[in-house]
Amino acid sequence: MDKRMLVLRFPNSITDKPIVCRLSRDFSLDFNILKAEIFPGREGLMVLEISGPKKEMSKGLAYLKAQGVVVTPVAREIRRNDETCIQCGACTGMCPTQALSIEPGTFRVLFDPRKCTACGMCLMICPVRAMEIRFAKEKILA
């Protein structure tokens, strides 16, 4: 068995295609969608926990790649560059774990790395790229 947590990025040209559902139908893979966002006129992003036989995993990931989906492992580490952050708060509505939150009273945007699952959603929304990501080294299609 193989189990992975992945970030899928869908170019604008394929966001309307039923791609992910084929993972279970054609490759016997189970998946759990942890987060999905479509940005109008831009790309779509999905955070997926996926499991199944190793062979099917390789085939399923190769299928995604062939469709133009960019597949990356969930990052090991997310950091915030406090000097770059302008405290706009945009990321707090996007964060699924409340790792980014607004402090009552001061309205400062707080980042708690212990709550961060490294899903990468905040990277999409931050206007000044204050959230930084470090990816795992393992290859997806190894």
Ligand code: SF4
């Ligand atoms: S990467 Fe961490 S801080 Fe950013 S949205 Fe995901 S859980 Fe929240």
Ligand code: SF4
């Ligand atoms: S979106 Fe970026 S600039 Fe705005 S509060 Fe979040 S990290 Fe800071």
